[in-house]
Amino acid sequence: MAPGARRHDPGRRQRIIDAATRVVEARGIAGLSHRSVAAEADVPLGSTTYHFATLDELLVATLRQANEAHVPRLVLRDGEDLAGALARLLGERLTAERGRVELEYELYLAALRRPALRPVAARWCEDVDRALEPYADPATARALVAVLDGIGLRVLLTDTPYDEAGAREALGRILTGGRPGGRPGS
Amino acid sequence: MAPGARRHDPGRRQRIIDAATRVVEARGIAGLSHRSVAAEADVPLGSTTYHFATLDELLVATLRQANEAHVPRLVLRDGEDLAGALARLLGERLTAERGRVELEYELYLAALRRPALRPVAARWCEDVDRALEPYADPATARALVAVLDGIGLRVLLTDTPYDEAGAREALGRILTGGRPGGRPGS
Amino acid sequence: MAPGARRHDPGRRQRIIDAATRVVEARGIAGLSHRSVAAEADVPLGSTTYHFATLDELLVATLRQANEAHVPRLVLRDGEDLAGALARLLGERLTAERGRVELEYELYLAALRRPALRPVAARWCEDVDRALEPYADPATARALVAVLDGIGLRVLLTDTPYDEAGAREALGRILTGGRPGGRPGS
Amino acid sequence: MAPGARRHDPGRRQRIIDAATRVVEARGIAGLSHRSVAAEADVPLGSTTYHFATLDELLVATLRQANEAHVPRLVLRDGEDLAGALARLLGERLTAERGRVELEYELYLAALRRPALRPVAARWCEDVDRALEPYADPATARALVAVLDGIGLRVLLTDTPYDEAGAREALGRILTGGRPGGRPGS
DNA sequence: AATGAATGAGCATTCATTCAT
DNA sequence: TATGAATGAATGCTCATTCAT
Numbered sequence: 145m146a147p148g149a150r151r152h153d154p155g156r157r158q159r160i161i162d163a164a165t166r167v168v169e170a171r172g173i174a175g176l177s178h179r180s181v182a183a184e185a186d187v188p189l190g191s192t193t194y195h196f197a198t199l200d201e202l203l204v205a206t207l208r209q210a211n212e213a214h215v216p217r218l219v220l221r222d223g224e225d226l227a228g229a230l231a232r233l234l235g236e237r238l239t240a241e242r243g244r245v246e247l248e249y250e251l252y253l254a255a256l257r258r259p260a261l262r263p264v265a266a267r268w269c270e271d272v273d274r275a276l277e278p279y280a281d282p283a284t285a286r287a288l289v290a291v292l293d294g295i296g297l298r299v300l301l302t303d304t305p306y307d308e309a310g311a312r313e314a315l316g317r318i319l320t321g322g323r324p325g326g327r328p329g330s
Numbered sequence: 331m332a333p334g335a336r337r338h339d340p341g342r343r344q345r346i347i348d349a350a351t352r353v354v355e356a357r358g359i360a361g362l363s364h365r366s367v368a369a370e371a372d373v374p375l376g377s378t379t380y381h382f383a384t385l386d387e388l389l390v391a392t393l394r395q396a397n398e399a400h401v402p403r404l405v406l407r408d409g410e411d412l413a414g415a416l417a418r419l420l421g422e423r424l425t426a427e428r429g430r431v432e433l434e435y436e437l438y439l440a441a442l443r444r445p446a447l448r449p450v451a452a453r454w455c456e457d458v459d460r461a462l463e464p465y466a467d468p469a470t471a472r473a474l475v476a477v478l479d480g481i482g483l484r485v486l487l488t489d490t491p492y493d494e495a496g497a498r499e500a501l502g503r504i505l506t507g508g509r510p511g512g513r514p515g516s
Numbered sequence: 517m518a519p520g521a522r523r524h525d526p527g528r529r530q531r532i533i534d535a536a537t538r539v540v541e542a543r544g545i546a547g548l549s550h551r552s553v554a555a556e557a558d559v560p561l562g563s564t565t566y567h568f569a570t571l572d573e574l575l576v577a578t579l580r581q582a583n584e585a586h587v588p589r590l591v592l593r594d595g596e597d598l599a600g601a602l603a604r605l606l607g608e609r610l611t612a613e614r615g616r617v618e619l620e621y622e623l624y625l626a627a628l629r630r631p632a633l634r635p636v637a638a639r640w641c642e643d644v645d646r647a648l649e650p651y652a653d654p655a656t657a658r659a660l661v662a663v664l665d666g667i668g669l670r671v672l673l674t675d676t677p678y679d680e681a682g683a684r685e686a687l688g689r690i691l692t693g694g695r696p697g698g699r700p701g702s
Numbered sequence: 703m704a705p706g707a708r709r710h711d712p713g714r715r716q717r718i719i720d721a722a723t724r725v726v727e728a729r730g731i732a733g734l735s736h737r738s739v740a741a742e743a744d745v746p747l748g749s750t751t752y753h754f755a756t757l758d759e760l761l762v763a764t765l766r767q768a769n770e771a772h773v774p775r776l777v778l779r780d781g782e783d784l785a786g787a788l789a790r791l792l793g794e795r796l797t798a799e800r801g802r803v804e805l806e807y808e809l810y811l812a813a814l815r816r817p818a819l820r821p822v823a824a825r826w827c828e829d830v831d832r833a834l835e836p837y838a839d840p841a842t843a844r845a846l847v848a849v850l851d852g853i854g855l856r857v858l859l860t861d862t863p864y865d866e867a868g869a870r871e872a873l874g875r876i877l878t879g880g881r882p883g884g885r886p887g888s
Numbered sequence: 889a890a891t892g893a894a895t896g897a898g899c900a901t902t903c904a905t906t907c908a909t
Numbered sequence: 910t911a912t913g914a915a916t917g918a919a920t921g922c923t924c925a926t927t928c929a930t
Binding site for chain 5 (some may be wrong): 187189190191193194
């Protein structure tokens, strides 16, 4: 690169975030460093520390972007109920988009030890809740998300095959277990 | 330590595992290194690599021990149903034993990126399933665990207060949603 | 292995040398350690230090054995002169036995920095000289060996293809350059 | 060194190479480490890994520099033929410059196990060839170099005294063995 | 505003060797 | 006689961060 080239590069910040996403997907958060992301983004090392003073800052931006990009396309097929659709979607994600799902969970779970990520993780959960609100009251939506997370994590963490029928059954119970159209919890 | 002291120390391996547990609880897996665990256990650095050639080996042993130590004391109180007891227990763990729960989840979740941990994580899940089997059929037990994990993680990851009533309601739906004593899923 | 098994194991020393040969062939002298050879030979670590107090001792034994095993089968084919046979043999060794040749050269060249290996290296050279003595006087034999070593090393060290015609020509000049059947040098 | 001292030090890279040369000459490649070269060059440890990310990189630079520094001063004395001059030069180098010659050979021979060094080793050979081309055709030059290397190595590796007369005879045969000014090989 | 150079701390791991048995 | 346990030193390497430009 010629000296002075790309002095004003408005897309650089974004390119760094995209590179961080790729690095985390390929090597995990443990493999994310100013160096690895600079190499992946093909920018100078100093550029990454300039735009993101700490790695936590970069992680926050990466999780936020993963959040925004992840729009669950919940569409019920003919003769399919909500439980069936959610169970099918989870299965599709666990197979066709396994890498992406691992990336999302890794970023989300990182909040366990990094308080800076908690607000973004909270926002993530709320967005997923909201995607279910056309179909269920808020408390039920939260319960559905809990089931989906619990089942999905178990599959990812234990190399256990995904049991779609079991998932549909569990989700169905959440949906029909209370009063019809019930409003559990708060 | 005087040279030559403690050359024969049969409890050393165990002491290293205990030290690793304390290190992970205090500083997270990211803070676990051969050095940090050697200092915490007050053993020479070489001793940690002798007993655990890689950090993964040490993590496996630590997770395994956490698993064995964690005997959920599921006791139903007077007038309490299973859902209520589980919701209460989860709440107790999320407050009184928060550090311990974070430790357990961190070790368990680490399996996402460390295949070596997967068998131990699977064993963990099965043990928890088994603890519930006196009260529910296997598929229901798995669904209950999924709900507990999903809700617990959300509390830990988002700094959200624990909603015990909501948890009890969701667990209750899993338990009563199907036929009585139903056998969902496979 | 049952405790106490193989307490008297007369072949163990030999097995360690064989293992060292395989280790050096696969990973180079830099990859040879008491540990690596113990693992390759499937003997306890202490056994290697017991039979060979230092790595140099083990290297000496390994080089000596490589020397003894290496009997150049110099057979002239119909219509082939000595230069042609040597050039052909070198070519065969550089292709079909490349790993073996690299091993031999690595052990031989190690004498540059390890005086303990020098006598064995000298012995090696003399043995090769002797194999040529039916065909050439001692000084000519030494000159032939020098040419073979110089050409062979260049091929090994520079990833250059072997030029068999050039080698035959050079060897031929050594053989016919002086008086017929000449006795150069000392 | 005072903190902050010598933050800008343009000659540092070169000083590290020089230090590596001294370390290899004194202790061999096996004695070359980031630490040993940092100490010899009186620079911080991190500085060596900054300028040479791997030891191979440092070795390449060191061999390249040794190559450039080594300009064989081939000058024929009165009444001396090429074979005599080469034999004399080899003898001089094997006595007066023994350490230097060992250094050069060790770097050159290291290419056997370090592919990264091969291109530089090849360059080395070509440069030596070229130095002989005023006096001999290319194939003859290569043959002369092979003889010199073969003889030189044998002296270095076996603690055998150098036989200058034998060397002159062998070199002479290479030079006069073919047609006058012959073009052996390809 | 942006970045290359620099550095000290830390890392996992390997190792030769020692020693008690 | 053999060997498992143990250990301190060393290695290559990565890194976040600082700083002068």
